[in-house]
Amino acid sequence: MVGALHEFKAELFKALGHPIRLRILELLMSGEKTVSELQAALEIEASSVSQQLSLMRARQLVDARKNGTNVFYTVRDPLIFDLLTIARQIFEHQVAQMSSLLSVEA
Amino acid sequence: MVGALHEFKAELFKALGHPIRLRILELLMSGEKTVSELQAALEIEASSVSQQLSLMRARQLVDARKNGTNVFYTVRDPLIFDLLTIARQIFEHQVAQMSSLLSVEA
DNA sequence: TTACAGTATTCAAATAATTAGAGATTAGGA
DNA sequence: TCCTAATCTCTAATTATTTGAATACTGTAA
Numbered sequence: 409m410v411g412a413l414h415e416f417k418a419e420l421f422k423a424l425g426h427p428i429r430l431r432i433l434e435l436l437m438s439g440e441k442t443v444s445e446l447q448a449a450l451e452i453e454a455s456s457v458s459q460q461l462s463l464m465r466a467r468q469l470v471d472a473r474k475n476g477t478n479v480f481y482t483v484r485d486p487l488i489f490d491l492l493t494i495a496r497q498i499f500e501h502q503v504a505q506m507s508s509l510l511s512v513e514a
Numbered sequence: 515m516v517g518a519l520h521e522f523k524a525e526l527f528k529a530l531g532h533p534i535r536l537r538i539l540e541l542l543m544s545g546e547k548t549v550s551e552l553q554a555a556l557e558i559e560a561s562s563v564s565q566q567l568s569l570m571r572a573r574q575l576v577d578a579r580k581n582g583t584n585v586f587y588t589v590r591d592p593l594i595f596d597l598l599t600i601a602r603q604i605f606e607h608q609v610a611q612m613s614s615l616l617s618v619e620a
Numbered sequence: 621t622t623a624c625a626g627t628a629t630t631c632a633a634a635t636a637a638t639t640a641g642a643g644a645t646t647a648g649g650a
Numbered sequence: 651t652c653c654t655a656a657t658c659t660c661t662a663a664t665t666a667t668t669t670g671a672a673t674a675c676t677g678t679a680a
Contacts (some may be wrong), residue, residue: 414533416608417601422531424668426667427520430527443628453669458629470606477627491597495523498593502522502574509531532639549656562640564657582646583655623680630673637666645658650651 423467424491429460432481435491436470438444440480529573530597534558534567538587542576543595546586 424430430452435441435449447457461481464470469488473480483489518619530536533568534556541555553563563618567587579586589595 411533413602413605414536414604417536418531418533419595419597420601420604421527421536422666425524425526425531427524428518428521430523440606442555442625454628455630455670459667462629470521474628474676476667477625479628485604485607487600489601489605490529492523494593494596494600495526496519498526498591499519499522501593528638550654560656561639561642561658564638564655568657580647580656585656621680624678626676626678628673628675631671633669635666635668637664639664640662642661643659646656648653648655650653 419467420469423464423469424488428456429452429464430492431471432457432460432464433488434491436481436483440473440482442478444478444481446481469505525573526575529575530594532566534562535570536598538563538570539575539589539594539598540565542580542587542589543570546588548584548586550584552587 424433429451432446435446441449441460443457447454447463450457458510461470461472465472468484470481471484473482529556530539537556541552547555549563549567550565551562553560558562558615567576567578571578574590576587577590
C-alpha cells in the first residue's frame with residue numbers, strides 16, 4: 409500500500425504547516441516544556457497552545473508527560489528537527505538566489 | 515525579522531502537505547516531466563495537476579520551462595527531496611515503534 | 621472533608637482557508 | 651481553421667483556525 413505513505417507524509421507536513429506549531433517545536437528543541445512555559449513564550453491563549461499540542465499529539469509529533477498539575481511536552485522523533493533545519497536551508501537558498509538577482513553581476 | 519522565517523517554513527510545509535503534490539514531487543525526482551506525463555501517471559484531471567503545479571510554482575518549489583505546447587517541470591531545490599526522505603524515515607520509525615508495541619517481548 | 625487556586629483540556633460558534641470539479645480561455649503547431 | 655496542451659476562473663463543499671466560555675484535574679490549605 410503505497411498510498412499510506414503518501415497520506416502519512418501529507419499529514420506530517422500539514423502538521424508542520426502552521427507558524428505556531430513550528431514555534432512550539434523550536435521551543436521544544438532545548439528540551440521539554442510545560443504548557444504554561446510554551447504559552448508564556450508564545451504569548452497566545454492557553455487554549456490555542458493546548459489545541460495545537462493536541463493536534464501534534466494526535467500525529468505523534470510530541471509526547472506528553474504529566475507531573476502534578478503540569479504537563480511536560482517533548483518532541484518524539486528528533487528527525488523532526490532535521491526537517492526544520494532543512495527548511496531553513498531552503499529558505500537561505502532562496503534568499504541567496506534573490507540577492508544574486510538583485511546584484512549587478514547577475 | 516524572525517517571523518519571516520516561521521512564515522516561510524509554514525508555507526513550505528503547507529505546500530508539501532497534500533498527497534497529490536507529494537506524488538508530483540516524487541515523480542520529478544527522476545527528472546523533468548511535462549504536465550501530460552504527470553497527469554497520466556497520477557490519473558487525475560489535467561486542470562487539477564495544473565492547479566497544484568501553480569501552487570508549487572508560487573512557492574518556488576518547482577520551475578517551469580516551456581517548449582512548444584509542452585511545459586516541463588523540475589524541482590528547484592534538491593533539498594526538497596531530503597525533506598521527503600526524512601519524512602519517510604519518520605514514518606518507518608513510527609511503524610517500527612508500533613510493531614514493537616504489538617510484539618510479545620515489548 | 622470542603623473549598624480554592626493553578627494548570628490544562630474540551631467544546632461550540634464564527635471566520636477563514638483549501639480543495640475538487642467543470643467549463644472557459646490562451647497559445648502553439650499541423 | 652482545427653487540435654492539443656496547459657492554465658485560469660468560478661463555485662460548492664470541506665476542512666482548519668480562532669476565540670471565549672465551560673469543564674476537568676491536581677495539590678494544598680482551612
